Amino acid sequence: MPVGRITRTWGARNPRARRTEGSPIVPRVATSTAKLRERAAQAVRARSHRFRQRGAIAPIVALFMTIVVAALGALDVGNVFFARRSLQRTADLAALAAAQTMDDACTQPLATARANAAANGFDADAAGQTLAVVCGRWDTKANAAPSYFAAGNVDAPLNAVQVTAQRKVPYFFLGPARQMSATATAKATNLGAFTVGTSLAQLQNGLVNSLLNALLGANLSLSVASYESLANARVRMRDVMAAAGVGTIDQLLSMQVDAAQMAELMLTALSSTSIVDANLQTDIATLQAVAQGGISNTVQFALGESAGGHGVFALNLADRQSALDATVSPLDALLVAAEIAKAGQPPIQLAAGLAIGGLGATLKVQIIEPPVLAIGEAGIDPATQQWRTQAHTAQVRLYLNVALGTLTLPVIGSVGMNLPLSLEAAPGTAWLQATHCASTKAGSTSTIGVQPGLASVCLGDPPTNLSASQPLSCTTPATLINVPNVVKVTANVALPAVVPQSSAATLTFDGVTPNDDDYQSANANAVGSVLANALSGATASLAQPSGLEVTLLGGLSLPLGLLDSMLLAALLPALDSLLSGIDPAIDPLLQLLGVQLGVATIHDLSLTCGAAQLVY
Template sequence: MTMAWRRRTHRTRAQARGAVSILMVVLLATIGMAALVSIDVGHVFYRQRQLQSVADMAALAAAQQLRRADSNAVMTERALAAAQASGTQNGFSGAAREDCGASPGGEDGMAVCAGVWDPNDAAAAAGGRHFRGSYDPARMSPNAVRVVVSKTVPILFGIPGGEGRRLRAEAIGNASPPVAAFSVGSGLLNFESSRSALALLLGNTISLSASDWQGLVNTTVTLDQLRLKAGVGTVDELLNAGLSLSEFYALVLGAANKESLLNAMLGGMPAIIDARALAAGLNVGRVLDLGVLAPAMSSAADVGLNVAELLMLAAQVANRGAAVDLAGAVPLLPGSQLALRIVEPPRMAVGPVRPSTTDPMGWETTARTSQMDLGIQLQLGANLVDSRVLSALTPTLVLPLRVQLATAQSALTGLRCAAAPADRRATLNTVTTVSSICLARKNDLGQCANSDVELANVPLGVAHVAVMASPRQQTVPGNSITSVLAPGDHQEVSSRGQLAALVEDLARNLDLKVTVSLLGIPLTTELKLGGIVSALSSVIFGVLGPTLDGLLAALGIQLSNADLWVHDVDCDNTRLVY
């Protein structure tokens, strides 16, 4: 009994030891397999992280190429080369190819697509990408690059001969081009006299102190601030919103936190100016030339715009085609007249450096001055004498002139970005187009005369002398000047001696007919001024110059003069958006 029990116990223990050994083998095998799977998973995860880093760096490098001024095709080519170089530098050996398909990355390598990233594009919002590779190159420029990197990695402990696992990483880099805001004016931004000029444009109603005006000169407002103040959703809606001049001023001053000046700016402003503004289609887009193709215009939303300049430009848009009231602005001889009309209002420019095949200057972002007609009629003679007898014997001298202040344009041809805003620079090329002068019609100083004009009527008792002039229009070209300015800088560029040149050209083109009537018998002599042009032009300029200079000083305008202002330079950094 005892021996049998001992033998059974021994067999049971032996069987138990055998069972534990089998369980241990199974357990160890399971742990080993789990370890191998974990190593494989970790290896795949690590390679995926590497691949994503390659895609991120390639997208950023490619997007940087979109900040350069060039055609869309050249920018795409450079983006592809930059992505390839970045991949190689980061240990990726696959070839880069251009692929703007809906789901690229089906084979090993790098698929690169330069396209448009727009967070407001609902149709391209799938997966949070907001990216489309197809766009209208005439209306848009690429502002983002999508990079998809695919690579097959081996399974370390898989079935021998297996294909491995194909990994895929995607990144989208956005690079809005650096933009600048600038303006060019014919002396209109010479702020020593701009308050008086604005007063004339607003009907002599402005009552703004010098310190308040200087505060507006030193204040900027952004498109995004104007958009929020206007309560619209996009910059495009802001640009197209129709406004009266009062509404425009309220919008700009409100966005700049200068609403306290609104009454001083518009108190008693004639209602006709508001009506003119609506008739002229006043809106932010008429004041700004936004040289940024959609949807990249959002890159200009944070560029600072000078408040004083916006107010001045809007007033000129409102007065387009209308005669500005110059009564009392410049002291003239009794009987003399002045007339000023804004033919084409100026515009401020906001945009990037980008060549243009359609703009005459060859650059897309350009600002221009206003084009004005200045009519002046100087009269000296009978109006100075009260006596009817004496006035009948007093000679009358009349000189009606029309001076056209043609448009000057400034183009953004270069930008230098830097971390510190003060170190940023904008390069502007300014071209002054022709100015012209002609004899004007006496009953309409805004039109050149098309027939002989009487300049003098001299009674000499039994004799009578009349001097007539045959009108000829002469043009005087300006010159091109390159300027490099920092944000907030101002430079005045001008073609010297333009007023004297205009007067000399006028004198050179005056063919005078002197008619002497003696006892009713007329004798006419034609007088060519070629030989005495210097002496005559100096006399004319001596009489005309001070008056014109006084008028132009009151309006802040000079002939062939351009005031350049760089309001802001914005250099957005390239960033990953997916």
């Protein structure tokens, strides 16, 4: 075949080939060798890539195993977390249930806690599970933080339960089972509220108005029935707090108010309370009349009693917010406030006076120390060795001038006979000894101890200095008749007498208010006879030959023996009437003031069985 032909054929098949005249023909074998080299290089690169792929698998596997282990560990951690939450929930619910059944022997809380735990799927008798129940006291003042809980019943009454639940929680992948525990502390504070002596029993018509008008500087003319109905009304401390526009009990107790503001406060609280009261509208109308009665006494006082001053309410609680649901009487609170506003001031005249055994008497009242309304827990405070919750009566003085009638004397004519009488009642005290909360109010009880106070009586002229800071003096003989420049008849000596202090007593009230047992008296057999007994020697003393001293003035000359016999003939029957009527007349007034003589009446306002709450 000619060479030129071969050349054309190559060029035709491969246009990219370039050939010049005389160039040698490139054989096809050379091209095949280049391709082989290229393929060999590709194979080497492929093998190298496969080797690199096989080297990357190990880190991937290691990463995957790490993820698997972490996931399994997360399962164990999650299981432990949820087991702990479940255990804490068991302890919380058991503590709350146990606190609701608190008793000083700690028998009922133990059974209640175990039953509650079982109801929530925790068997305290199962292997690896325990439930420890401890009763004690929760007290932010006496016990250390953070739990403020002290075990034991030394400081009874108990008010808290601590429950510790334990169980073994297995790990699925991370090793052996783990011992786990959860502790919860719940408290339930049972509160009593009461006053000593305050009562509306057997009040003479108009006496309440006269007393409140004198204390408050008001102009009231309400019926005794209205006051008696109001005495049965109740408001919660949370109602009073809301009416005052404050957020805590501490803020409420630190408020400074006057008597008019106190009346408005009680009115607002009563208008918004949820406590059932069949006479609510009547009671609101009574309080409205008091609030709008022109109260002019502007003395400011604190709502809470403190070491430095008087207050309407005495609260000695570790957690004062516990008193939110305690109930009080608006009328009792108003009476206490009225006395605080007049404490330590000169005597005030009661316009209505007093009727004593058919005899008329003018009456002045002086408040030395006001009473207090107590709210709190039962038992003795170990830090002070004093009762946690105490109420005391008022300390008051009464100055009476009893009109014994008229006597016609020879030459002189008709003269009036009077008998000045002074009385001072020292405070009596009462304390909340124990409380017991049952499933019903009728089954719940408050036990209150009471100690009546002393009283001093003086048959004699009142001292010239009537300062509240001075002790009552009984040194000036009583002036029975005094006609200036004509005649003066006095007792020969002043006749002091003491009403002895009765022994302490214990009274038990149920949890239902209002009902018939709200008022109970210690030494009730003394009612109606205390002052009469104390003054019983006065008649005999005055009947003695030297019992009376008659002074004739202006040159008069009369047989003194005749005058003595005439005076005694008129005086002794009047004294008998006085002695028979003085206790029934004075006792209700003193009770209204929160004072009693030889006897102490407790007005039980409420027993509030505390709702359990977790505190730690």
